[in-house]
Amino acid sequence: MFGTVATLVLLAGLAACSSEEPEREFLGVQRITVAMHNDLPGLSYSSNYDRSGLDFLMFQHIEEEIDVDFSEPVDVSSGDRVTQLIQRKADMTIASFSITADRMDEIDFVGPYLKTRQGFLVGPDGAGIERLADLRGSQICTWQGTTSVEALKGIRETAGADPVTLTDASDCIEQLIDGQVKAVSTDQAILYGFARQYEKEGLRVVPDVTIGAPQHYGIGLPKGHTADCRKLASWLKKHVGTSSWIRDVETSLPTLIKEDAGWISSHKPSAAEIEARSCRDSISP
Template sequence: MHNDLPGISYSENYDRSGFDHLLHERIEKAMGVSFSEPVDVSSADRISQLEHGDADMVIASFSITPDRMRRIDFAGPYLKTRQGFLVDEDRPRSGGIEELRDLRGKTVCTWDGTTSETALAEVRTATGVTPQVLDDASDCIEELKKGTVDAVTTDQLILYGFARHHAKDGLRVVADLTIGAPQHYGIGLRKGFREDCRKLADWLKEYVGTSEWIRDVETSLPQLPAQDPGWISTHKPSTAAIDSRSCRDRPSP
Protein backbone atom coordinates (compact mmCIF):
# COMPACT_ATOMS: atom_id res chain seq x y z
CA MET A 1 0.00 0.00 0.00
CA HIS A 2 0.97 3.62 -0.38
CA ASN A 3 1.83 5.55 2.76
CA ASP A 4 1.85 9.13 1.49
CA LEU A 5 -1.60 9.78 0.00
CA PRO A 6 -3.92 11.40 2.58
CA GLY A 7 -7.51 10.24 2.18
CA ILE A 8 -6.45 7.32 -0.02
CA SER A 9 -3.63 5.52 1.80
CA TYR A 10 -1.68 7.38 4.46
CA SER A 11 0.53 6.33 7.35
CA GLU A 12 1.52 8.52 10.28
CA ASN A 13 2.94 7.31 13.60
CA TYR A 14 2.27 3.73 12.46
CA ASP A 15 -1.46 4.44 12.02
CA ARG A 16 -2.95 3.96 8.56
CA SER A 17 -5.96 5.79 7.18
CA GLY A 18 -7.72 6.45 3.89
CA PHE A 19 -10.10 4.66 1.55
CA ASP A 20 -7.61 1.97 0.49
CA HIS A 21 -6.95 1.20 4.16
CA LEU A 22 -10.68 0.81 4.88
CA LEU A 23 -11.01 -1.41 1.80
CA HIS A 24 -8.13 -3.58 3.01
CA GLU A 25 -9.87 -4.04 6.38
CA ARG A 26 -13.20 -4.92 4.75
CA ILE A 27 -11.58 -7.51 2.48
CA GLU A 28 -9.83 -9.15 5.41
CA LYS A 29 -13.11 -9.42 7.31
CA ALA A 30 -15.30 -10.45 4.36
CA MET A 31 -12.89 -13.04 2.96
CA GLY A 32 -11.80 -14.44 6.30
CA VAL A 33 -8.14 -14.00 5.37
CA SER A 34 -5.45 -12.94 7.83
CA PHE A 35 -3.17 -10.40 6.18
CA SER A 36 0.21 -9.26 7.39
CA GLU A 37 0.71 -5.61 8.22
CA PRO A 38 0.73 -3.70 4.90
CA VAL A 39 4.11 -3.08 3.32
CA ASP A 40 4.80 0.34 1.79
CA VAL A 41 5.11 0.46 -2.00
CA SER A 42 5.94 3.21 -4.48
CA SER A 43 3.87 3.73 -7.61
CA ALA A 44 6.77 2.58 -9.79
CA ASP A 45 7.23 -0.69 -7.85
CA ARG A 46 3.64 -1.94 -7.68
CA ILE A 47 3.86 -4.41 -10.56
CA SER A 48 7.34 -5.69 -9.71
CA GLN A 49 6.29 -6.36 -6.09
CA LEU A 50 3.62 -8.72 -7.44
CA GLU A 51 5.67 -10.29 -10.24
CA HIS A 52 8.59 -11.06 -7.92
CA GLY A 53 6.36 -12.50 -5.21
CA ASP A 54 7.17 -9.78 -2.68
CA ALA A 55 3.45 -9.01 -2.34
CA ASP A 56 0.33 -11.10 -2.89
CA MET A 57 -2.00 -8.12 -3.25
CA VAL A 58 -1.55 -4.42 -4.01
CA ILE A 59 -4.17 -1.87 -2.96
CA ALA A 60 -2.60 1.43 -3.92
CA SER A 61 -4.77 3.71 -6.12
CA PHE A 62 -3.72 1.30 -8.89
CA SER A 63 -5.23 2.28 -12.25
CA ILE A 64 -6.28 -0.65 -14.44
CA THR A 65 -4.73 -0.38 -17.93
CA PRO A 66 -4.43 -2.88 -20.81
CA ASP A 67 -0.63 -2.95 -20.49
CA ARG A 68 -0.82 -3.72 -16.77
CA MET A 69 -3.52 -6.37 -17.31
CA ARG A 70 -1.11 -8.35 -19.47
CA ARG A 71 1.35 -8.61 -16.56
CA ILE A 72 -0.91 -8.90 -13.49
CA ASP A 73 -4.56 -9.47 -12.67
CA PHE A 74 -6.93 -6.87 -11.27
CA ALA A 75 -10.14 -7.11 -9.29
CA GLY A 76 -12.13 -3.95 -9.79
CA PRO A 77 -12.56 -1.12 -10.23
CA TYR A 78 -13.66 -0.04 -6.77
CA LEU A 79 -13.32 3.68 -7.56
CA LYS A 80 -13.08 5.73 -10.73
CA THR A 81 -11.71 9.21 -11.24
CA ARG A 82 -10.12 11.54 -13.77
CA GLN A 83 -6.86 13.46 -13.65
CA GLY A 84 -7.12 16.88 -12.04
CA PHE A 85 -5.03 19.76 -10.75
CA LEU A 86 -4.07 21.05 -7.31
CA VAL A 87 -3.11 24.71 -6.96
CA ASP A 88 -1.96 27.13 -4.26
CA GLU A 89 -4.53 29.88 -3.75
CA ASP A 90 -1.96 32.12 -2.08
CA ARG A 91 0.22 32.39 -5.18
CA PRO A 92 -1.11 34.39 -8.18
CA ARG A 93 0.46 32.16 -10.86
CA SER A 94 -1.03 29.07 -9.26
CA GLY A 95 -4.29 30.31 -7.75
CA GLY A 96 -5.41 31.80 -11.06
CA ILE A 97 -5.60 28.41 -12.80
CA GLU A 98 -9.24 27.60 -13.56
CA GLU A 99 -9.29 26.35 -17.16
CA LEU A 100 -7.01 24.33 -19.42
CA ARG A 101 -5.81 27.48 -21.22
CA ASP A 102 -4.61 28.89 -17.88
CA LEU A 103 -1.92 26.19 -17.77
CA ARG A 104 -0.02 27.72 -20.68
CA GLY A 105 3.49 28.60 -19.58
CA LYS A 106 3.03 26.95 -16.19
CA THR A 107 5.20 24.29 -14.57
CA VAL A 108 3.15 21.26 -13.51
CA CYS A 109 4.45 18.50 -11.27
CA THR A 110 3.58 14.80 -11.18
CA TRP A 111 5.51 11.72 -10.07
CA ASP A 112 7.14 8.70 -11.59
CA GLY A 113 5.39 5.40 -12.36
CA THR A 114 1.85 6.74 -12.74
CA THR A 115 -0.65 7.14 -15.57
CA SER A 116 -0.66 10.86 -14.71
CA GLU A 117 2.79 11.26 -16.22
CA THR A 118 1.50 9.92 -19.55
CA ALA A 119 -1.64 12.09 -19.52
CA LEU A 120 0.38 15.22 -18.80
CA ALA A 121 2.73 14.46 -21.68
CA GLU A 122 -0.26 14.06 -24.02
CA VAL A 123 -1.56 17.59 -23.31
CA ARG A 124 1.87 19.20 -23.20
CA THR A 125 1.72 20.53 -26.75
CA ALA A 126 -1.86 21.76 -26.50
CA THR A 127 -1.39 23.52 -23.17
CA GLY A 128 2.23 24.60 -23.36
CA VAL A 129 2.92 23.29 -19.86
CA THR A 130 6.37 22.38 -18.59
CA PRO A 131 6.13 18.95 -16.90
CA GLN A 132 8.24 18.20 -13.86
CA VAL A 133 8.38 14.53 -12.85
CA LEU A 134 9.62 13.77 -9.33
CA ASP A 135 9.98 10.57 -7.31
CA ASP A 136 6.77 10.68 -5.29
CA ALA A 137 3.70 12.67 -4.32
CA SER A 138 5.14 14.37 -1.26
CA ASP A 139 7.95 15.86 -3.38
CA CYS A 140 5.43 17.51 -5.70
CA ILE A 141 3.36 18.87 -2.81
CA GLU A 142 6.42 20.44 -1.20
CA GLU A 143 7.43 22.06 -4.49
CA LEU A 144 3.92 23.51 -4.86
CA LYS A 145 4.01 24.94 -1.33
CA LYS A 146 7.42 26.48 -2.04
CA GLY A 147 6.18 27.99 -5.31
CA THR A 148 8.74 26.25 -7.53
CA VAL A 149 5.89 24.60 -9.48
CA ASP A 150 2.53 26.15 -10.35
CA ALA A 151 0.32 23.07 -10.00
CA VAL A 152 0.36 19.39 -9.15
CA THR A 153 -1.51 16.93 -11.33
CA THR A 154 -2.66 13.39 -10.64
CA ASP A 155 -5.96 11.61 -10.08
CA GLN A 156 -8.51 14.06 -8.73
CA LEU A 157 -9.48 11.80 -5.81
CA ILE A 158 -5.88 11.85 -4.60
CA LEU A 159 -5.77 15.62 -4.90
CA TYR A 160 -8.88 16.04 -2.72
CA GLY A 161 -7.02 14.17 0.01
CA PHE A 162 -4.00 16.45 -0.30
CA ALA A 163 -6.18 19.57 -0.32
CA ARG A 164 -7.75 18.61 3.01
CA HIS A 165 -4.43 17.57 4.54
CA HIS A 166 -2.83 20.88 3.56
CA ALA A 167 -5.87 23.14 3.93
CA LYS A 168 -3.93 25.62 6.11
CA ASP A 169 -1.48 26.08 3.21
CA GLY A 170 -4.20 27.26 0.83
CA LEU A 171 -4.12 24.23 -1.48
CA ARG A 172 -7.24 23.73 -3.60
CA VAL A 173 -8.49 21.26 -6.20
CA VAL A 174 -9.67 22.91 -9.43
CA ALA A 175 -13.00 21.07 -9.41
CA ASP A 176 -13.99 21.52 -13.07
CA LEU A 177 -10.56 21.01 -14.68
CA THR A 178 -9.68 17.44 -15.70
CA ILE A 179 -7.66 15.83 -18.48
CA GLY A 180 -7.18 12.34 -19.88
CA ALA A 181 -9.36 9.26 -19.83
CA PRO A 182 -11.16 8.06 -16.68
CA GLN A 183 -8.98 6.06 -14.30
CA HIS A 184 -10.31 2.87 -12.73
CA TYR A 185 -8.73 1.79 -9.44
CA GLY A 186 -8.31 -1.96 -9.05
CA ILE A 187 -6.74 -4.40 -6.62
CA GLY A 188 -3.60 -5.91 -8.11
CA LEU A 189 -2.92 -9.66 -7.87
CA ARG A 190 -0.30 -11.97 -9.31
CA LYS A 191 -1.29 -14.00 -12.34
CA GLY A 192 -2.27 -17.60 -11.62
CA PHE A 193 -4.93 -17.05 -8.95
CA ARG A 194 -8.05 -16.51 -11.04
CA GLU A 195 -10.42 -18.28 -8.64
CA ASP A 196 -9.38 -15.99 -5.79
CA CYS A 197 -9.53 -13.02 -8.14
CA ARG A 198 -13.12 -13.81 -9.16
CA LYS A 199 -14.19 -14.21 -5.52
CA LEU A 200 -12.73 -10.80 -4.78
CA ALA A 201 -14.39 -9.23 -7.83
CA ASP A 202 -17.78 -10.68 -6.86
CA TRP A 203 -17.42 -9.22 -3.38
CA LEU A 204 -16.42 -5.82 -4.82
CA LYS A 205 -19.59 -5.71 -6.92
CA GLU A 206 -21.65 -6.15 -3.76
CA TYR A 207 -19.60 -3.66 -1.73
CA VAL A 208 -19.68 -0.87 -4.31
CA GLY A 209 -23.48 -1.14 -4.39
CA THR A 210 -23.88 -0.60 -0.64
CA SER A 211 -24.13 2.42 1.64
CA GLU A 212 -20.86 1.23 3.22
CA TRP A 213 -18.99 2.22 0.06
CA ILE A 214 -20.57 5.68 0.20
CA ARG A 215 -19.70 6.11 3.89
CA ASP A 216 -16.12 4.97 3.33
CA VAL A 217 -15.63 7.59 0.60
CA GLU A 218 -17.29 10.32 2.66
CA THR A 219 -15.17 9.42 5.69
CA SER A 220 -11.91 9.34 3.78
CA LEU A 221 -12.45 12.23 1.34
CA PRO A 222 -14.96 14.67 2.90
CA GLN A 223 -13.96 17.48 0.53
CA LEU A 224 -15.18 15.46 -2.45
CA PRO A 225 -18.93 15.47 -1.61
CA ALA A 226 -18.57 19.03 -0.26
CA GLN A 227 -17.32 20.33 -3.63
CA ASP A 228 -19.14 17.93 -5.96
CA PRO A 229 -22.76 17.08 -5.03
CA GLY A 230 -22.95 14.61 -7.93
CA TRP A 231 -19.83 12.75 -6.89
CA ILE A 232 -21.44 9.31 -6.62
CA SER A 233 -22.36 9.08 -10.30
CA THR A 234 -18.89 10.34 -11.24
CA HIS A 235 -16.81 8.06 -9.03
CA LYS A 236 -18.88 4.91 -8.48
CA PRO A 237 -18.00 2.01 -10.83
CA SER A 238 -20.75 -0.03 -12.44
CA THR A 239 -21.11 -3.80 -12.21
CA ALA A 240 -20.39 -3.95 -15.95
CA ALA A 241 -17.12 -2.04 -15.46
CA ILE A 242 -16.02 -4.53 -12.80
CA ASP A 243 -16.93 -7.50 -14.98
CA SER A 244 -15.07 -6.11 -18.00
CA ARG A 245 -11.79 -5.43 -16.15
CA SER A 246 -11.54 -8.11 -13.46
CA CYS A 247 -9.41 -11.26 -13.73
CA ARG A 248 -8.67 -10.83 -17.45
CA ASP A 249 -5.64 -10.43 -19.69
CA ARG A 250 -7.38 -7.60 -21.54
CA PRO A 251 -10.59 -5.56 -21.08
CA SER A 252 -13.69 -7.14 -22.55
CA PRO A 253 -15.49 -5.14 -25.28
Protein backbone atom coordinates in the same frame (compact mmCIF):
# COMPACT_ATOMS: atom_id res chain seq x y z
CA MET B 1 -2.06 -57.69 23.82
CA PHE B 2 0.76 -55.24 23.10
CA GLY B 3 0.10 -55.53 19.36
CA THR B 4 -3.60 -54.81 19.85
CA VAL B 5 -2.89 -51.64 21.89
CA ALA B 6 -0.35 -50.41 19.36
CA THR B 7 -2.83 -50.95 16.54
CA LEU B 8 -5.52 -49.01 18.38
CA VAL B 9 -3.14 -46.11 19.05
CA LEU B 10 -2.14 -46.03 15.39
CA LEU B 11 -5.75 -46.08 14.21
CA ALA B 12 -6.66 -43.29 16.62
CA GLY B 13 -3.79 -41.19 15.31
CA LEU B 14 -4.85 -41.74 11.72
CA ALA B 15 -8.43 -40.80 12.56
CA ALA B 16 -7.26 -37.58 14.21
CA CYS B 17 -5.16 -36.67 11.19
CA SER B 18 -7.99 -37.36 8.78
CA SER B 19 -10.37 -35.15 10.77
CA GLU B 20 -8.04 -32.14 10.68
CA GLU B 21 -9.08 -29.47 8.20
CA PRO B 22 -6.52 -28.48 5.55
CA GLU B 23 -4.81 -25.14 6.05
CA ARG B 24 -6.85 -22.31 4.52
CA GLU B 25 -5.23 -20.62 1.53
CA PHE B 26 -5.99 -17.68 -0.71
CA LEU B 27 -3.85 -16.76 -3.71
CA GLY B 28 -1.76 -19.84 -2.92
CA VAL B 29 -0.63 -18.68 0.52
CA GLN B 30 -1.86 -19.07 4.08
CA ARG B 31 -1.04 -15.48 5.08
CA ILE B 32 -1.74 -12.54 2.76
CA THR B 33 0.67 -9.61 2.49
CA VAL B 34 -0.96 -6.44 1.15
CA ALA B 35 1.08 -3.59 -0.33
CA MET B 36 -0.18 -0.02 0.14
CA HIS B 37 0.94 3.57 -0.26
CA ASN B 38 1.79 5.49 2.90
CA ASP B 39 1.84 9.07 1.59
CA LEU B 40 -1.56 9.74 0.01
CA PRO B 41 -3.96 11.42 2.48
CA GLY B 42 -7.54 10.28 2.06
CA LEU B 43 -6.54 7.15 0.16
CA SER B 44 -3.61 5.46 1.86
CA TYR B 45 -1.76 7.40 4.51
CA SER B 46 0.40 6.37 7.45
CA SER B 47 1.23 8.55 10.43
CA ASN B 48 2.84 7.23 13.62
CA TYR B 49 2.16 3.67 12.36
CA ASP B 50 -1.57 4.36 12.04
CA ARG B 51 -3.01 3.91 8.53
CA SER B 52 -6.06 5.67 7.17
CA GLY B 53 -7.86 6.37 3.91
CA LEU B 54 -10.17 4.68 1.43
CA ASP B 55 -7.62 2.07 0.37
CA PHE B 56 -7.00 1.12 3.98
CA LEU B 57 -10.74 0.76 4.62
CA MET B 58 -10.93 -1.47 1.54
CA PHE B 59 -8.13 -3.59 3.03
CA GLN B 60 -10.07 -3.94 6.28
CA HIS B 61 -13.22 -5.07 4.46
CA ILE B 62 -11.27 -7.69 2.49
CA GLU B 63 -9.56 -8.88 5.65
CA GLU B 64 -12.99 -9.51 7.16
CA GLU B 65 -14.30 -11.20 4.00
CA ILE B 66 -11.44 -13.60 3.18
CA ASP B 67 -11.02 -16.43 5.67
CA VAL B 68 -7.22 -16.42 5.90
CA ASP B 69 -4.64 -14.59 7.96
CA PHE B 70 -3.30 -11.20 6.88
CA SER B 71 0.04 -9.62 7.73
CA GLU B 72 0.42 -5.94 8.50
CA PRO B 73 0.38 -3.99 5.21
CA VAL B 74 3.75 -3.22 3.63
CA ASP B 75 4.64 0.04 1.89
CA VAL B 76 4.96 0.32 -1.88
CA SER B 77 5.90 3.14 -4.23
CA SER B 78 3.90 3.84 -7.37
CA GLY B 79 6.67 2.50 -9.58
CA ASP B 80 7.04 -0.78 -7.69
CA ARG B 81 3.41 -1.90 -7.54
CA VAL B 82 3.55 -4.35 -10.45
CA THR B 83 7.06 -5.60 -9.60
CA GLN B 84 6.19 -6.44 -6.00
CA LEU B 85 3.30 -8.61 -7.15
CA ILE B 86 5.29 -10.40 -9.85
CA GLN B 87 8.13 -11.11 -7.41
CA ARG B 88 5.60 -12.12 -4.70
CA LYS B 89 6.93 -9.57 -2.27
CA ALA B 90 3.22 -8.80 -1.93
CA ASP B 91 0.19 -11.00 -2.58
CA MET B 92 -2.24 -8.13 -3.08
CA THR B 93 -1.88 -4.42 -3.81
CA ILE B 94 -4.42 -1.77 -2.82
CA ALA B 95 -2.76 1.48 -3.76
CA SER B 96 -4.80 3.81 -6.01
CA PHE B 97 -3.79 1.33 -8.72
CA SER B 98 -5.23 2.30 -12.11
CA ILE B 99 -6.29 -0.62 -14.28
CA THR B 100 -4.54 -0.35 -17.67
CA ALA B 101 -4.08 -2.69 -20.62
CA ASP B 102 -0.31 -2.88 -20.10
CA ARG B 103 -0.66 -3.77 -16.44
CA MET B 104 -3.32 -6.40 -17.22
CA ASP B 105 -0.71 -8.20 -19.33
CA GLU B 106 1.38 -8.80 -16.21
CA ILE B 107 -1.03 -9.01 -13.27
CA ASP B 108 -4.73 -9.48 -12.53
CA PHE B 109 -7.06 -6.82 -11.19
CA VAL B 110 -10.28 -6.86 -9.22
CA GLY B 111 -12.11 -3.64 -9.79
CA PRO B 112 -12.69 -0.86 -10.13
CA TYR B 113 -13.70 0.08 -6.59
CA LEU B 114 -13.44 3.81 -7.44
CA LYS B 115 -13.42 5.91 -10.60
CA THR B 116 -11.73 9.30 -10.96
CA ARG B 117 -10.24 11.71 -13.51
CA GLN B 118 -6.85 13.41 -13.70
CA GLY B 119 -6.99 17.00 -12.53
CA PHE B 120 -4.89 19.85 -11.15
CA LEU B 121 -3.96 21.02 -7.66
CA VAL B 122 -2.79 24.63 -7.26
CA GLY B 123 -1.40 26.73 -4.42
CA PRO B 124 -2.29 30.16 -3.04
CA ASP B 125 -0.58 31.92 -5.96
CA GLY B 126 -2.88 30.04 -8.34
CA ALA B 127 -6.07 31.77 -7.24
CA GLY B 128 -6.81 32.91 -10.77
CA ILE B 129 -6.45 29.48 -12.35
CA GLU B 130 -9.85 28.24 -13.47
CA ARG B 131 -9.12 26.81 -16.94
CA LEU B 132 -6.41 24.68 -18.50
CA ALA B 133 -5.32 27.71 -20.56
CA ASP B 134 -4.54 29.57 -17.32
CA LEU B 135 -1.57 27.22 -16.81
CA ARG B 136 0.19 28.41 -19.96
CA GLY B 137 3.89 29.06 -19.39
CA SER B 138 3.93 27.26 -16.04
CA GLN B 139 5.45 24.02 -14.73
CA ILE B 140 3.17 21.15 -13.73
CA CYS B 141 4.46 18.39 -11.47
CA THR B 142 3.65 14.71 -11.26
CA TRP B 143 5.62 11.68 -10.07
CA GLN B 144 7.15 8.49 -11.39
CA GLY B 145 5.31 5.20 -11.89
CA THR B 146 1.84 6.69 -12.44
CA THR B 147 -0.50 6.96 -15.41
CA SER B 148 -0.41 10.72 -14.84
CA VAL B 149 3.04 10.91 -16.45
CA GLU B 150 1.65 9.66 -19.75
CA ALA B 151 -1.38 11.95 -19.61
CA LEU B 152 0.85 15.00 -19.08
CA LYS B 153 3.06 14.31 -22.09
CA GLY B 154 0.85 16.39 -24.35
CA ILE B 155 0.37 19.29 -21.93
CA ARG B 156 2.96 21.41 -23.75
CA GLU B 157 0.93 21.25 -26.97
CA THR B 158 -2.52 21.57 -25.40
CA ALA B 159 -1.83 24.18 -22.72
CA GLY B 160 1.66 25.54 -23.32
CA ALA B 161 2.85 24.22 -19.94
CA ASP B 162 5.92 22.15 -19.07
CA PRO B 163 5.58 18.79 -17.27
CA VAL B 164 7.98 18.01 -14.42
CA THR B 165 8.33 14.41 -13.20
CA LEU B 166 9.72 13.87 -9.69
CA THR B 167 10.27 10.77 -7.56
CA ASP B 168 7.11 10.75 -5.45
CA ALA B 169 4.05 12.70 -4.38
CA SER B 170 5.67 14.47 -1.44
CA ASP B 171 8.30 15.99 -3.74
CA CYS B 172 5.60 17.54 -5.93
CA ILE B 173 3.58 18.85 -2.97
CA GLU B 174 6.70 20.39 -1.44
CA GLN B 175 7.55 22.18 -4.69
CA LEU B 176 3.97 23.41 -5.05
CA ILE B 177 3.94 24.87 -1.53
CA ASP B 178 7.35 26.48 -2.15
CA GLY B 179 6.13 28.01 -5.41
CA GLN B 180 8.62 26.11 -7.59
CA VAL B 181 5.80 24.68 -9.71
CA LYS B 182 2.41 26.18 -10.52
CA ALA B 183 0.36 22.97 -10.22
CA VAL B 184 0.44 19.27 -9.39
CA SER B 185 -1.45 16.93 -11.69
CA THR B 186 -2.68 13.44 -10.93
CA ASP B 187 -6.00 11.74 -10.13
CA GLN B 188 -8.54 14.08 -8.56
CA ALA B 189 -9.27 11.58 -5.79
CA ILE B 190 -5.63 11.90 -4.72
CA LEU B 191 -5.59 15.67 -5.15
CA TYR B 192 -8.66 16.19 -2.97
CA GLY B 193 -6.88 14.28 -0.20
CA PHE B 194 -3.90 16.62 -0.44
CA ALA B 195 -6.18 19.68 -0.60
CA ARG B 196 -7.69 18.72 2.74
CA GLN B 197 -4.33 17.82 4.30
CA TYR B 198 -2.80 21.15 3.26
CA GLU B 199 -5.85 23.39 3.54
CA LYS B 200 -3.97 25.88 5.72
CA GLU B 201 -1.32 26.18 3.01
CA GLY B 202 -4.03 27.21 0.54
CA LEU B 203 -3.97 24.18 -1.75
CA ARG B 204 -7.10 23.57 -3.82
CA VAL B 205 -8.28 21.41 -6.71
CA VAL B 206 -9.22 23.35 -9.84
CA PRO B 207 -12.88 22.40 -10.39
CA ASP B 208 -14.08 20.86 -13.64
CA VAL B 209 -10.63 20.83 -15.30
CA THR B 210 -9.49 17.33 -16.25
CA ILE B 211 -7.30 15.63 -18.84
CA GLY B 212 -6.88 12.08 -20.08
CA ALA B 213 -9.13 9.07 -19.80
CA PRO B 214 -11.07 8.11 -16.66
CA GLN B 215 -9.02 6.17 -14.11
CA HIS B 216 -10.35 2.95 -12.60
CA TYR B 217 -8.78 1.89 -9.29
CA GLY B 218 -8.38 -1.84 -8.91
CA ILE B 219 -6.97 -4.35 -6.44
CA GLY B 220 -3.82 -5.88 -7.93
CA LEU B 221 -3.22 -9.65 -7.71
CA PRO B 222 -0.61 -12.03 -9.13
CA LYS B 223 -1.82 -13.99 -12.15
CA GLY B 224 -2.63 -17.68 -11.84
CA HIS B 225 -5.36 -17.60 -9.17
CA THR B 226 -8.53 -17.24 -11.23
CA ALA B 227 -10.92 -18.83 -8.73
CA ASP B 228 -9.77 -16.59 -5.87
CA CYS B 229 -9.79 -13.55 -8.17
CA ARG B 230 -13.38 -14.29 -9.19
CA LYS B 231 -14.39 -14.74 -5.56
CA LEU B 232 -13.02 -11.31 -4.69
CA ALA B 233 -14.65 -9.72 -7.74
CA SER B 234 -18.02 -11.20 -6.80
CA TRP B 235 -17.71 -9.68 -3.33
CA LEU B 236 -16.67 -6.28 -4.72
CA LYS B 237 -19.71 -6.05 -7.01
CA LYS B 238 -21.91 -6.36 -3.94
CA HIS B 239 -19.77 -4.06 -1.78
CA VAL B 240 -19.87 -1.02 -4.08
CA GLY B 241 -23.67 -1.18 -3.94
CA THR B 242 -23.78 -0.84 -0.16
CA SER B 243 -24.05 2.14 2.16
CA SER B 244 -20.69 1.04 3.58
CA TRP B 245 -18.97 1.96 0.30
CA ILE B 246 -20.64 5.40 0.31
CA ARG B 247 -19.72 5.97 3.94
CA ASP B 248 -16.08 5.00 3.33
CA VAL B 249 -15.73 7.56 0.52
CA GLU B 250 -17.50 10.26 2.55
CA THR B 251 -15.23 9.60 5.53
CA SER B 252 -12.00 9.42 3.54
CA LEU B 253 -12.51 12.17 0.96
CA PRO B 254 -14.83 14.80 2.48
CA THR B 255 -13.42 17.60 0.31
CA LEU B 256 -14.32 15.68 -2.85
CA ILE B 257 -17.86 15.18 -1.51
CA LYS B 258 -18.16 18.89 -0.71
CA GLU B 259 -16.93 20.05 -4.12
CA ASP B 260 -18.75 17.50 -6.30
CA ALA B 261 -22.47 17.22 -5.56
CA GLY B 262 -22.86 14.43 -8.14
CA TRP B 263 -19.86 12.46 -6.92
CA ILE B 264 -21.66 9.11 -6.68
CA SER B 265 -22.58 9.03 -10.37
CA SER B 266 -19.06 10.02 -11.42
CA HIS B 267 -17.01 7.94 -8.96
CA LYS B 268 -19.06 4.83 -8.23
CA PRO B 269 -18.30 1.87 -10.55
CA SER B 270 -21.04 -0.36 -11.90
CA ALA B 271 -21.12 -4.15 -11.68
CA ALA B 272 -20.62 -4.23 -15.47
CA GLU B 273 -17.45 -2.12 -15.19
CA ILE B 274 -16.11 -4.46 -12.51
CA GLU B 275 -16.90 -7.53 -14.61
CA ALA B 276 -15.20 -6.03 -17.68
CA ARG B 277 -11.90 -5.41 -15.86
CA SER B 278 -11.62 -8.15 -13.26
CA CYS B 279 -9.56 -11.34 -13.64
CA ARG B 280 -8.89 -10.74 -17.35
CA ASP B 281 -5.92 -10.26 -19.67
CA SER B 282 -7.66 -7.35 -21.38
CA ILE B 283 -10.67 -5.12 -20.81
CA SER B 284 -13.85 -6.74 -22.05
CA PRO B 285 -15.88 -4.66 -24.57
